[in-house]
Amino acid sequence: MKIQQNLLFFLEMETVRICVFLLLFLSQTWAETDELQMVDMKQDVGRDNSKCNITVNFWAELKELRDMVITSKSKIEKLEEEKSELLSRMTTNENKDAQLDAEVEELKKQIAESPKVAFSVGLTDAGQIGPFNTDITLKFSRVLTNFGQAYNTHAGVFTAPLRGVYYFRFTGFSLKFNHWFGVILYHNDKSVSWNGDYNDDVGNASISNGFALELEKGDVVYLVLPSSYVIYDSSSNRTAFSGFLIFPL
Ligand SMILES: *[C@@H]1O[C@H](CO)[C@@H](O)[C@H](O)[C@H]1NC(C)=O
Ligand SMILES: *[C@@H]1O[C@H](CO)[C@@H](O)[C@H](O)[C@H]1NC(C)=O
Numbered sequence: 001m002k003i004q005q006n007l008l009f010f011l012e013m014e015t016v017r018i019c020v021f022l023l024l025f026l027s028q029t030w031a032e033t034d035e036l037q038m039v040d041m042k043q044d045v046g047r048d049n050s051k052c053n054i055t056v057n058f059w060a061e062l063k064e065l066r067d068m069v070i071t072s073k074s075k076i077e078k079l080e081e082e083k084s085e086l087l088s089r090m091t092t093n094e095n096k097d098a099q100l101d102a103e104v105e106e107l108k109k110q111i112a113e114s115p116k117v118a119f120s121v122g123l124t125d126a127g128q129i130g131p132f133n134t135d136i137t138l139k140f141s142r143v144l145t146n147f148g149q150a151y152n153t154h155a156g157v158f159t160a161p162l163r164g165v166y167y168f169r170f171t172g173f174s175l176k177f178n179h180w181f182g183v184i185l186y187h188n189d190k191s192v193s194w195n196g197d198y199n200d201d202v203g204n205a206s207i208s209n210g211f212a213l214e215l216e217k218g219d220v221v222y223l224v225l226p227s228s229y230v231i232y233d234s235s236s237n238r239t240a241f242s243g244f245l246i247f248p249l
């Protein structure tokens with residue numbers, strides 16, 4: 001921007017310089033011609049040749065001047081063109097700057113206003129849960145994060161605060177123990193994924209899975225312990241449930 005302004009200033013100065021130069025040149029030339037004519041009148045009265053010669057000089061100079069004016073005129077026109085081109089480029093740049101500023105402000109606003117939904121919860125300190133003779137909703141009680149408070153620890157249910165695509169993942173753990181263990185992921189009353197295994201008393205075992213789900217506002221997502229199954233957790237958070245909004249729809 002500064003360079004463009006300097007260039008514009010330079011172009012203005014150049015135009016002025018050419019005009020001043022022309023004026024000076026013109027006045028000097030006219031003065032010289034007058035002088036010559038005066039001398040000629042006084043000293044060479046009757047000498048037609050000299051007079052004629054001066055007249056020839058006068059016309060030659062006039063022609064030279066005319067050529068000069070034409071050259072200067074085209075030079076000034078070229079400078080004016082460059083000047084207006086620079087001016088229009090400056091305006092374009094200013095418009096672009098203003099547009100960028102507006103876009104940055106809009107993005108800042110969108111980020112500030114975007115809903116923040118994310119949770120990670122551990123199941124329990126209680127050790128083994130189950131087996132029960134009916135399916136139960138697992139209530140993850142150890143809160144690591146719960147932005148937007150969309151996961152309800154009392155009900156064990158995540159409720160979508162807005163329509164969007166969300167990502168959920170979970171890990172279920174089982175201690176060395178002769179039992180079936182696992183969880184079912186539910187979206188409303190529909191199961192999304194059944195994850196179970198038999199822990200055959202050889203060692204600890206775990207299951208895990210993750211899904212991107214399209215949820216309407218108010219949809220619920222939760223983990224269920226199937227009847228006769230077990231799941232284990234201690235303070236180590238080995239059975240955990242996480243979810244977050246990827247983008248609203
Ligand atoms: C006419 O002018 C030219 C150039 O100024 C000069 O060389 C020449 O001697 C002049 N002739 C006469 C007759 O004054
Ligand atoms: C199984 O998990 C328990 C609890 O985290 C741990 O104390 C034990 O060392 C683990 N056993 C094996 C074989 O990994």
Ligand SMILES: *[C@@H]1O[C@H](CO)[C@@H](O)[C@H](O)[C@H]1NC(C)=O
Nearest residue numbers: 122142143144145235236237
């Ligand atoms: C499990 O999560 C709780 C809750 O944030 C935390 O206090 C605890 O340190 C975690 N346990 C381990 C072993 O990291």
